Amino acid sequence: MTGSSVIGPADRRRVREAAATVVDDAAAFTGDLVRERSVQGAEATAQERVAEALTDLGLEIDRLEADDVPGIEDHPEFADTDDSYDGRPNLSARVDGAGEGRSLLFNGHVDVVPEGDADQWSFDPFGGAIVDGEIRGRGASDMKGGLAAMIYAVEALERAGVSLRGDLILQSVIEEEAGGYGGSLATALAGPEADAVVIPEPTDFDCWIANDGVSYFRVTVEGKGAHAANTDSGVNAVAKLIPIFEALTDLHEERTETVHDELFERDGENTVSLNVGTVDAGEWPSSVPDEAVLEGRISHAPAEERAEIRRLVEETVQAAAAGDQWLEAHPPTVEWFGWRGSSARVAPDEAIVETVQSVVSDGFDHEPRAIGFPGGIDTRFFVNDADTPALCFGPGAHNIHGTDEYLPVDELEQAIASLALIAMAWCGYDRDDEAADADRAARQEGQQ
Numbered sequence: 001m002t003g004s005s006v007i008g009p010a011d012r013r014r015v016r017e018a019a020a021t022v023v024d025d026a027a028a029f030t031g032d033l034v035r036e037r038s039v040q041g042a043e044a045t046a047q048e049r050v051a052e053a054l055t056d057l058g059l060e061i062d063r064l065e066a067d068d069v070p071g072i073e074d075h076p077e078f079a080d081t082d083d084s085y086d087g088r089p090n091l092s093a094r095v096d097g098a099g100e101g102r103s104l105l106f107n108g109h110v111d112v113v114p115e116g117d118a119d120q121w122s123f124d125p126f127g128g129a130i131v132d133g134e135i136r137g138r139g140a141s142d143m144k145g146g147l148a149a150m151i152y153a154v155e156a157l158e159r160a161g162v163s164l165r166g167d168l169i170l171q172s173v174i175e176e177e178a179g180g181y182g183g184s185l186a187t188a189l190a191g192p193e194a195d196a197v198v199i200p201e202p203t204d205f206d207c208w209i210a211n212d213g214v215s216y217f218r219v220t221v222e223g224k225g226a227h228a229a230n231t232d233s234g235v236n237a238v239a240k241l242i243p244i245f246e247a248l249t250d251l252h253e254e255r256t257e258t259v260h261d262e263l264f265e266r267d268g269e270n271t272v273s274l275n276v277g278t279v280d281a282g283e284w285p286s287s288v289p290d291e292a293v294l295e296g297r298i299s300h301a302p303a304e305e306r307a308e309i310r311r312l313v314e315e316t317v318q319a320a321a322a323g324d325q326w327l328e329a330h331p332p333t334v335e336w337f338g339w340r341g342s343s344a345r346v347a348p349d350e351a352i353v354e355t356v357q358s359v360v361s362d363g364f365d366h367e368p369r370a371i372g373f374p375g376g377i378d379t380r381f382f383v384n385d386a387d388t389p390a391l392c393f394g395p396g397a398h399n400i401h402g403t404d405e406y407l408p409v410d411e412l413e414q415a416i417a418s419l420a421l422i423a424m425a426w427c428g429y430d431r432d433d434e435a436a437d438a439d440r441a442a443r444q445e446g447q448q
């Protein structure tokens, strides 16, 4: 037996060879998962496929439904999604380590966004076919391929005769695309029992170590209705909304110049944004509109507090209304509604970040950048609610959330090998030389 957490070139080669021997099975399994149309609320059958794969690895499965977590509905990030959690479990399975190593959690979401107009696809969105080295269909890239990779990484380690010292936990969750309340929020609150979390979302083999926060808001402005023939006896709510729209646009511009987090600005992007997404007013050309409503989305940097952002938007709306007699008598209202996501940030020199970067840059011809992701990702629950460092690292994003989503099989293989090597470097490992020798002998025999 040899024990190490620094991976020698022979062990690295052995694991990469093992990944090459499991990738066809992993690709077929990804296709099986794609054929289960696991949109929000309908994850159960896909989870059963995952459960079968975990059982085939000889693992015991722990099922956690969101309703099993006491007080989850009081969590500030919980929002009611109208779907019952009954029969939609999150799955966890533990590969016991030999002891004295750090533990690691691989987490993947089994749910997918809907396919949109299927006629716009050039193949069956739920066909899961493997053609020209690509697994094709909704979820192949986001992230059934990543989910398959983390499961088959365990198989690859076994074939390579590697046993981990720390525990490795595999977790398959629901509802990420709809906010993750019943998925990773539930598993994080239940206690991940791991020293670090890696989520193989399609990151193009970069490390997403931070995400911004997101809030939705609605501004309602009152007018005074009147017949169009007597326009001047009414107060047009659209006219009253316009200065508020402009003030919010100015706020966006001001914030993009003053709020900075280097993790979000690697590609010349802004750290934060404010978008007015809908405007709704009036019912009929012959009436003066008596109400106008706009809805927007504002993001905030990890260093900012959500309460601070809310105050900023509310003060901006109030300031835009100041000096207008009508608006002073009929103050606009600001509501915060719907989906909201917290920001999170892991330090770039956190041990798990350095482990992933060094493992991948050593041999894959790619230097993973540590960057921020502008949107909600499940890592935030582990960082904020379970005090556990978490990052996303996985294969490429190919037409995700769009038409003709696919994942190249060679990226799946690289993901399997990377995840296996990350687990070895993080958890520490021993190599079973007897198994390795037997494996080598068997292969030589096969060649003769």
Ligand SMILES: [Zn+2]
Pocket: 109, 142, 143, 176, 201, 202
């Ligand atoms: Zn995803």
